[in-house]
Amino acid sequence: MPRPSESDTDNALERLPKAALNRDGLRETWALATYMRPYRSRFFVGMGSLFASATLGLLFPLLAGALIDAAMNNSQAAVPVLGPLTLNQIALTLAVSILFQAAGSFSSALAFNRVGQSALADLRSATYARMLSLPMTFFGQRRVGELASRVSTDIAQIEGALIDSLPQLCRQAVFLSGGLVLIAATSLPLTAVMLGTLPLLIAAAVFFGRRLRAFSRETQDRLADSQTIVEETLQAIASVKSFANEAFELRRYDSANHATLAAALKAARWRAVFVAFFIAALFGGILIVLWYGARLLQMGALTGGELTRFVLYTTFVGGAMAQSAELFSQIQKTVGATQRVREILHEKVEDEGASTEAPTATRLRGEVAFEHVSFRYPSRPDITVLHEIDLVARPGERIALVGPSGAGKSTLTALLLRFYDPEAGTLRIDGRDARDYPLAWLRNQMALVPQDVVLFGGSILENISYGRPGADLAAVEGAAQQANAHDFIAAFPEGYETLVGDRGIKLSGGQRQRIAIARALLKNPAILILDEATSSLDSESERLVQEALDHLMQGRTTFVIAHRLATIRDVNRIAVIDGGKVVETGTHDELSARPDGLYRHLSALQFGATPTPQS
């Protein structure tokens, strides 16, 4: 899955839904604070420095006012706590306070970033660990790519809240409360005038801002639409070109693009109105306060210093009020994001198996018995996929599963791997209920070679040793040799270090399959599942893969799913599955001899023999 680009993340953050600030949401958010616990001392350092620097910031207008008064008195001015100071002394005090304020801000920003980033790294690991241990049922019910990007957006939101919004909120709270107290102490009538005008202006600004945001969201939606067209067509570029539909796609894109433009132009008008309004409101508000203050000054009810102080505090208070709306919406989004992340952390993990102790034998003998096994997928409870399956494989036997598409062959092997558990009946492995084994131990005894092998981004060496992490090069080469993969790997200039996957070279289907076989050989499982491992190969690679499979199957219980019956002639037994039931079992010869059997019918279709007319 491609990583979302920077602007995608911004877009996604912008669109995050807000949650109501109720008790549950806040409790969940608080629960997430446990991730900060290991870093709490640093967190308190951050809080301490933040309050110190905010308080120093609050002193600034006070000292600035004193500076003006000292200038107008042509001598000293009284500064609270410090007593009467000259103009230069006041300026010096201001300079020192600015230095301390900067130091405090540095220390708090650093502390919050460190605490936030460390806590988030832990949270990401915890979420990923939880996702990995969720049962297949969970993944069956969700679009996994969507889930992954949603979680990363949610965590980015929480990150922003920890690193920016929380400190901002504290700082603005200090400015708002301290500022209000200090302006009230300076001049009550002027405070009344200010409080009468400011909230109105801010409410209007918030209203305009909302409208504006709605319009930009509209633009982004239209942009996303046109982006989807681009992605779709580029992904299916071969189809577009083979149908010569370039012009058609371009028209489709153009109309989406025009819709984007129209929305953007509408947003542009509102943005211009907003900017104009904001400028007028900002300066208008200051003008009203200043005008009234100047009159008070004229009447001698206020000194010049007090007026300066007042105007500066007003900008603090106004700024804090204006920010509070944005901060509040950030908090709402964060609560929503937290709830969604916590949902995943609360999801039930896979059943680890009744016994957590590994069985005394280090290796299974490989006896598998399905006893009256029935199963429905939890995501589609209305369809019974397997009906009372009875099927036994003795250690080392090769069992072929054949039957029409959708019969339930892959599902049967999914039960064997314990991706799901039977709804009724029992799956026994070496005579013991499969649920009694520790899950990871059990899966370590099995290997699956699927039809469509997906390699991980990394070297061929890493991909093969995925079967047994930590295996040395000699073991990997040995496995590759047995899997008929060594020759083609050695032919690459970089040999086993050749990169494959998204960013590496592309391997053919047969090559990927042989790598998967080498991986399985390295794992050395007692039970092997081959799900159509040779279906998409030409006859030459099929021969190579078949040879490799013959090596792989030796001494292991093997389930082979195959549509091409020629590949399963020498298995011990063939189970024909149709509509979720085992309808026939026997060897190739036995089943071919049955006059109206499904197997005989299927093999007649494939080998071209005329089926005997049914009696």
Ligand SMILES: Nc1ncnc2c1ncn2[C@@H]1O[C@H](COP(=O)(O)OP(=O)(O)OP(=O)(O)O)[C@@H](O)[C@H]1O
């Ligand atoms: N994850 C799933 N969730 C819900 N239903 C599923 C899921 N996987 C398969 N099914 C359904 O279960 C039935 C059996 O599917 P299964 O994949 O086992 O068939 P199959 O025999 O392997 O077919 P094929 O030969 O085409 O691979 C089908 O009806 C399918 O739609």
Ligand SMILES: [Mg+2]
């Ligand atoms: Mg299948």
